[in-house]
Amino acid sequence: MIRVAQTSPDAAAPRRHVPASQSCGGSPRSAARAPGRLRTAAALILPVLLVSPVVLPRSAAGQPAEPVSRAEFDRWMEEISNWGRWGPEDELGTLNLITDETRQAAARLVEDGVSVSMALDLNTERDALNANPFEHTLSTSRFTGHEVAGDVYRVQYHGFAHSHVDGLPHFAHDGRMYNGFPVSGLTESGAEKLGIHNARNGIVTRGVLVDMPRHRGVDYLEPGTALTAEDLEDWEQATGIRIGSGDVLLIRTGRWEAVRQMGRWNFVERAAGSQASVAKWLKARDVAVIGSDGVSDVMPSGIDGLANPLHELVIVGLGMPILDNLDLDAAAAEAARRGRWEFLFVGAPLRVRGGTGSPLNPLAIF
Numbered sequence: 001m002i003r004v005a006q007t008s009p010d011a012a013a014p015r016r017h018v019p020a021s022q023s024c025g026g027s028p029r030s031a032a033r034a035p036g037r038l039r040t041a042a043a044l045i046l047p048v049l050l051v052s053p054v055v056l057p058r059s060a061a062g063q064p065a066e067p068v069s070r071a072e073f074d075r076w077m078e079e080i081s082n083w084g085r086w087g088p089e090d091e092l093g094t095l096n097l098i099t100d101e102t103r104q105a106a107a108r109l110v111e112d113g114v115s116v117s118m119a120l121d122l123n124t125e126r127d128a129l130n131a132n133p134f135e136h137t138l139s140t141s142r143f144t145g146h147e148v149a150g151d152v153y154r155v156q157y158h159g160f161a162h163s164h165v166d167g168l169p170h171f172a173h174d175g176r177m178y179n180g181f182p183v184s185g186l187t188e189s190g191a192e193k194l195g196i197h198n199a200r201n202g203i204v205t206r207g208v209l210v211d212m213p214r215h216r217g218v219d220y221l222e223p224g225t226a227l228t229a230e231d232l233e234d235w236e237q238a239t240g241i242r243i244g245s246g247d248v249l250l251i252r253t254g255r256w257e258a259v260r261q262m263g264r265w266n267f268v269e270r271a272a273g274s275q276a277s278v279a280k281w282l283k284a285r286d287v288a289v290i291g292s293d294g295v296s297d298v299m300p301s302g303i304d305g306l307a308n309p310l311h312e313l314v315i316v317g318l319g320m321p322i323l324d325n326l327d328l329d330a331a332a333a334e335a336a337r338r339g340r341w342e343f344l345f346v347g348a349p350l351r352v353r354g355g356t357g358s359p360l361n362p363l364a365i366f
Helices: 070-080 093-097 100-107 212-216 229-239 255-262 278-285 309-318 329-338
Strands: 115-117 135-143 146-154 164-166 203-211 248-252 289-292 322-324 342-347 357-359 363-365
Touching: 070 278, 070 309, 100 203, 100 342, 115 329, 203 212, 203 329, 212 229, 212 248, 229 278, 248 329, 278 309, 309 322, 329 363
Parallel strands: 203 248, 248 289, 289 322
Antiparallel strands: 115 363, 135 146, 164 322, 164 357, 203 342, 342 363
16 A cells, blocks of 8 residues: 655645545644635546555545433433542542552553653644633843843633643533532632642553554544544554553544644534543543543534533543643654554643643653
């Protein structure tokens, strides 16, 4: 099989079929530029005498999320619940699954010490995707005869533009957060329970990177493609890796490659990701943390009135942190070069007492 690379969305367009769709937004480091519309091109079959190279498509049309009723969603919340599993006052949730033994085993995965960031640069550009740009002000001064410089940072990191971790106070269900703590404990000064400061010792465990576009032989998943537990198990079968207890599961959808090739689209309306039903599989496997180059949820979600039902199920039901808007491209390239999709994962949130999450620069160490 021969893959034809492109240096721009328009280069060699007749050689690949691109499903018609709106154009998408961001760049892997600034999250998005001006909206546009994806051009379509017909596939061209070139007969040759000896060999006909197979040209892989940029993306493959994927299945959207299956419709799910709110009643079934509520049943799933009950079925997967970890409330009380680690005691009535537990504030760690699935981070309890990362034990000293888990960390030791993960450390043994390091072979050559190559460390790869899986975060975007903090996005300073205001646009439709990033309503709250990162603000940075640098000042210079003199201090006891020294010339020094300092910074002021300001960021509202939740949303679709900044790499971050969602902590356990970020979502609630029917007035209750993970482990039954009431939303009345959320105040302007911070969350009385479940704050991100509880993760102050960091997230150090095995990371497993599921590069779904590579697995399917495409550059990126079509926006709106829904992934299922069966898709994850198919990947496991192909790679020989079993996702298990205490793991950080990272799913690459190719979001930033789609941006490079297509330009910007309305990500909130159409995003590749996992169906809400995957929460049941995550519970069965005892995964500790999930993350993605998107927001883990497929959009549209298939559940009327809920944009991010997977978020609600895993944060509230499982007590599981979520890593949003990662840049997994460099880590995927390193993993592919080694033929090894597991590594030591290291991530440390800011110690903000009562915080709902934190900006994060997670590392994959091979």
